[in-house]
Every structure is written in C-alpha cells, then in structure tokens.
Amino acid sequence: MANVAHGPARTSSRQVVTFLQSYGLEATLDDAATDDFDTVFEALTQWYADPDRAAMAKVFVVRPGDEANARALSTVLSRWLASPLPPLRDESLVQYVADALMIDAHHSDDADSAPQLFSIEAEGSTLYLLRPEERRTEFAVDDTWAVGSLNSPDTEAAIQGIYRFEVCTPAFADHAVACARCQALLSAWEARGNLPDGFEQFRRRPLRPPVEQLPPLAPVSGVGIVIPRAPTTPPAPKKKPWWKF
Numbered sequence: 001m002a003n004v005a006h007g008p009a010r011t012s013s014r015q016v017v018t019f020l021q022s023y024g025l026e027a028t029l030d031d032a033a034t035d036d037f038d039t040v041f042e043a044l045t046q047w048y049a050d051p052d053r054a055a056m057a058k059v060f061v062v063r064p065g066d067e068a069n070a071r072a073l074s075t076v077l078s079r080w081l082a083s084p085l086p087p088l089r090d091e092s093l094v095q096y097v098a099d100a101l102m103i104d105a106h107h108s109d110d111a112d113s114a115p116q117l118f119s120i121e122a123e124g125s126t127l128y129l130l131r132p133e134e135r136r137t138e139f140a141v142d143d144t145w146a147v148g149s150l151n152s153p154d155t156e157a158a159i160q161g162i163y164r165f166e167v168c169t170p171a172f173a174d175h176a177v178a179c180a181r182c183q184a185l186l187s188a189w190e191a192r193g194n195l196p197d198g199f200e201q202f203r204r205r206p207l208r209p210p211v212e213q214l215p216p217l218a219p220v221s222g223v224g225i226v227i228p229r230a231p232t233t234p235p236a237p238k239k240k241p242w243w244k245f
Helices: 002-006 014-022 037-047 051-057 067-081 090-106 153-158 170-176 180-192 197-204
Strands: 009-011 027-029 059-062 115-122 125-132
Touching: 009 014, 009 037, 014 027, 037 115, 037 125, 051 059, 059 067, 067 090, 067 115, 067 125, 090 115, 090 125, 090 153, 090 170, 153 170, 170 180, 180 197
Parallel strands: 009 027
Antiparallel strands: 059 125, 115 125
C-alpha cells in the first residue's frame, strides 16, 4: 500500500472517514481508494506504527508475537493509567488497565468524559485507543468498524454493588480495599447475606472501619506519683481494766 508511506489511510467510504475522524484518527477520503475493511485498517495501523504519532493520538498498535511491541505496550498502558502495573501479561494486563480506567471513570464527577481503554480489531493486529465514553457512543459504522470495550463485565457489576459469578477481578480488588463507596456497597451486601466466594478477601477483613482505640498513655518524664503511707508511730497500749491485776 503505497499510500501508507505518504500519509494516513485513504478510503472511498465517507462513513469510514467520518467514523475514524470522530475518534481523532487520521483518514482521508479518496474515491479511487478501496473501502475494504482489512485493507483500510492495515493502512491505519501502519500509519500509527510510528511511536511519536501514536503517542500524540493516544493510540497504540499491537501486533501478536512481537516481544518488543509487547514491552512497549506495557509502558504505554502504565502511562495511560498513571500508575505502576501488576505482574500480568497480554490480555490479562490489558483487561486490568481497562477495568482500572473504567472504575476511575465511574467514580469521577464526569464519567462520560473520563478516559477509558477501547479497541478496534482486525485479523493480525489491534488498535488500542484511550478515549472517553462519550466519544465511543458518538458514531459507529457497523459491526465491522466498531470500537469495543475491554473491561470485564464482572468489574462493571461489582462497582455498582452486584457481585456475580463468584469472580473478583484484580483491578476491583486493588481498588475496593481503599474505596469508601465500594466498601459501603460490600457492607450492604454482607448485611443481607454472605459475599460470593470470589470476594472472600473482603469478608476476612473488617468491611466497616474498626472503632477507634485511644492510644495508651505514655509516662511523663520528671513527674512522680506520691502514695501516702501509714503513720510510723505505734498506737498507745490499751489500759487494763481495774479489776485485772
């Protein structure tokens, strides 16, 4: 595809151009170009294979079997999450980041504009996008050109207080330990009945904050305690009756 080296992906489909541009992706309309999904998508991923260009667009192209690409993905995901990543790999790592971003968005003041992790996939490669939810629902072409969610539905349920399938995802576990809102939902569920087995880690620790204990009083230097003692003078002897000799 000669067009890849000289500019962004070209397509003869106005819908596809509108779709890609709505996500902030570079694409141009060319009546002489193809509208075949695989061909246009391959041109798109080659255009964003350049790290600087991808960083500016907040996208990342994943190609299976490329170890250097996989290491670069971990770096990008950590930067997007603004947090160190757990020791996970491949799809598990991607889902962790998607879950964590989705949780942050759900707890933010403006959930629709908070960034989340989405993807456009084709055979052989995937394009990850850091985009707000409002951008994802703005426009779609069809099932071929579609942006998919990457977070776990179990995590999405858990942050709303629904603990299903006996699954506690790693991202929810890391988040819920220190989240007052999630702890309140866990406590409410526990009050109605036991949490599912996948959430036993929360059952073992107090869901409600423990009663604050007053710290023990420390001795004050230079202060003595005086305890009064009994008088040392012995009592006077009792007088004998006059009739005893």
